[in-house]
Amino acid sequence: MTAQELIREDIKEIISSIQKEAPKFEGQTVLISGGAGFLGSYIVSVFLELNKQFKKPCKVIAMDNFITGSKKNVINDVEKNLNFQFIEHDVRNPMPLNINADYLIHAAGLASPYYYRKFPLETIEVAVNGTKNFLEYARQKKIKSMLYFSSSEIYGDPNPNAIPTPETYWGNVSATGPRACYDESKRLGETLCATYHQLYNVPVKVVRPFNVYGPGMKVNDYRVIPTFMVKAIRGEALPVHDKGNQTRTFCYISDAIQGFLKILASDKNGEAFNVGTDDEEINMVSLANLVSQLSSKSVPVQLVSYPESYPAGEPQRRCPDISKIQNTLGYQPKVNLKTGLARTIAWYRDILEDDKTTFA
Numbered sequence: 611m612t613a614q615e616l617i618r619e620d621i622k623e624i625i626s627s628i629q630k631e632a633p634k635f636e637g638q639t640v641l642i643s644g645g646a647g648f649l650g651s652y653i654v655s656v657f658l659e660l661n662k663q664f665k666k667p668c669k670v671i672a673m674d675n676f677i678t679g680s681k682k683n684v685i686n687d688v689e690k691n692l693n694f695q696f697i698e699h700d701v702r703n704p705m706p707l708n709i710n711a712d713y714l715i716h717a718a719g720l721a722s723p724y725y726y727r728k729f730p731l732e733t734i735e736v737a738v739n740g741t742k743n744f745l746e747y748a749r750q751k752k753i754k755s756m757l758y759f760s761s762s763e764i765y766g767d768p769n770p771n772a773i774p775t776p777e778t779y780w781g782n783v784s785a786t787g788p789r790a791c792y793d794e795s796k797r798l799g800e801t802l803c804a805t806y807h808q809l810y811n812v813p814v815k816v817v818r819p820f821n822v823y824g825p826g827m828k829v830n831d832y833r834v835i836p837t838f839m840v841k842a843i844r845g846e847a848l849p850v851h852d853k854g855n856q857t858r859t860f861c862y863i864s865d866a867i868q869g870f871l872k873i874l875a876s877d878k879n880g881e882a883f884n885v886g887t888d889d890e891e892i893n894m895v896s897l898a899n900l901v902s903q904l905s906s907k908s909v910p911v912q913l914v915s916y917p918e919s920y921p922a923g924e925p926q927r928r929c930p931d932i933s934k935i936q937n938t939l940g941y942q943p944k945v946n947l948k949t950g951l952a953r954t955i956a957w958y959r960d961i962l963e964d965d966k967t968t969f970a
């Protein structure tokens with residue numbers, strides 16, 4: 611399958627899993643920040659594809675300042691689709707009020723540890739000022755629903771008895787450490803959402819994604835899966851930080867987007883939801899071995915000390931309790947790790963072989 615076919619298949623899968631929620635978006639205007647990024651550009655594609663089943667199309671407006679996002683992610687959509695508008699805008703600045711949106715998705719952020727170490731102030735400001743600007747807009751325009759992208763990182767390095775981690779866990783986070791610019795600003799973003807909901811009844815929901823991966827992550831994203839994939843395809847050793855016994859659970863993109871849109875379409879205002887998978891918690895050495903097996907090159911796994919470019923103090927374990935979203939919104943992740951990794955490596959192989967590395 612080609613890179614484009616893989617993504618098309620994911621989009622179809624997402625659409626089939628949100629049929630109950632889809633009618634809510636018919637004829638509506640959806641505004642997405644971070645629309646040139648990994649999650650944002652998938653969400654844009656889902657709405658544009660949904661239009662094929664709508665009598666009255668929804669209008670999709672994406673915003674991005676391209677600090678890490680790729681212009682290629684949005685240009686294709688703009689050229690191909692009359693219901694899509696792209697606005698180059700830094701969401702740390704007030705929102706243009708001449709836009710009339712019904713649904714807001716605030717997905718702009720510096721998601722990769724490499725980039726939030728490089729841009730700590732931008733990371734804080736997009737989560738705090740950016741979120742406040744979205745909430746102000748939501749208050750003034752009386753929107754139908756807003757989704758704020760927080761992170762599983764708000765839990766910090768959880769106490770072992772809080773694994774799997776439920777939404778009720780308060781977190782174990784440093785206020786000043788090398789990861790604080792991300793973790794603490796996402797936390798304050800959540801506090802702003804809770805406050806705007808309490809004071810002004812803004813219909814905002816919070817999502818805490820747990821390590822979403824899949825086709826579409828930039829070649830130079832520097833999160834663990836893109837790093838392993840690109841190195842494996844190039845026949846290079848897979849660098850595993852420290853002893854490699856830190857664990858994560860990985861949620862395939864089509865499962866995650868299903869969860870995000872179910873939350874957006876719900877009436878769970880003022881609430882926060884974990885989205886991820888509670889299956890297959892895996893340590894980084896095992897993940898590297900799995901990627902090595904899936905790449906036809908069987909590359910070695912190499913333990914390395916933490917590089918200077920990587921923020922120290924990473925959580926030792928990360929695994930969500932997803933019973934809240936399962937029980938209240940009918941979310942069910944379906945793609946197992948091996949299948950998801952195989953699809954992702956096929957996507958990278960296609961874009962790298964075609965020498966489309968400028969995708970980065």
Ligand SMILES: NC(=O)c1ccc[n+]([C@@H]2O[C@H](COP(=O)([O-])OP(=O)(O)OC[C@H]3O[C@@H](n4cnc5c(N)ncnc54)[C@H](O)[C@@H]3O)[C@@H](O)[C@H]2O)c1
Nearest residue numbers: 644646647648649674675677678679700701718719721822
């Ligand atoms: N992918 C995950 O596993 C994951 C996990 C937890 C949280 N999140 C959160 O979800 C959101 C999307 O993550 P992603 O994986 O798509 O990241 P990404 O880096 O691929 O995309 C984020 C996009 O936001 C844009 N952006 C950053 N600052 C901006 C600003 N001030 N104004 C306008 N645009 C700006 C970037 O250019 C980029 O296109 C982020 O807020 C991230 O923190 C993602």
